[in-house]
Amino acid sequence: MKEVHVAVGVxxxxxxxxxxKRPDDKHQGGKWEFPGGKVDAGETVTQALAxxxxxEIGIDIQTSQPLTVIGHDYGxxxxxxxxxxxTDFAGEPAGLEGQQGxxxxxxxxxxxxxxxxxxAIIEKLQG
Numbered sequence: 025m026k027e028v029h030v031a032v033g034v035x036x037x038x039x040x041x042x043x044x045k046r047p048d049d050k051h052q053g054g055k056w057e058f059p060g061g062k063v064d065a066g067e068t069v070t071q072a073l074a075x076x077x078x079x080e081i082g083i084d085i086q087t088s089q090p091l092t093v094i095g096h097d098y099g100x101x102x103x104x105x106x107x108x109x110x111t112d113f114a115g116e117p118a119g120l121e122g123q124q125g126x127x128x129x130x131x132x133x134x135x136x137x138x139x140x141x142x143x144a145i146i147e148k149l150q151g
Contacts, residue, residue, distance in 0.1 A: 031060045031063050031070075043133075063106070083117050
């Protein structure tokens, strides 16, 4: 089974985090997630994160820091999440691909609303 390498951005501002809803027709559709996407061949995680956050939510990363790396097996798909916290960025996040997005307090993140691989991120943020 192939593993998908994903760059994930935890976009933070004033004690809030920006999350997006996955399209219903995608893997884990209808659940909330931290924005990001696949790391393409020849791309670094930082490059992939910058590209994905620009395409997906329209922000330009000024600074990001590695937060955690999570491997997760869904049974039908394996993912490797390379998670970075993004605290310095230009632009205002918005769902550029038609997805719903919102700012939420860290304490309001509910693990059951997210794909299982994201639960460890929420635990780290709320820890």
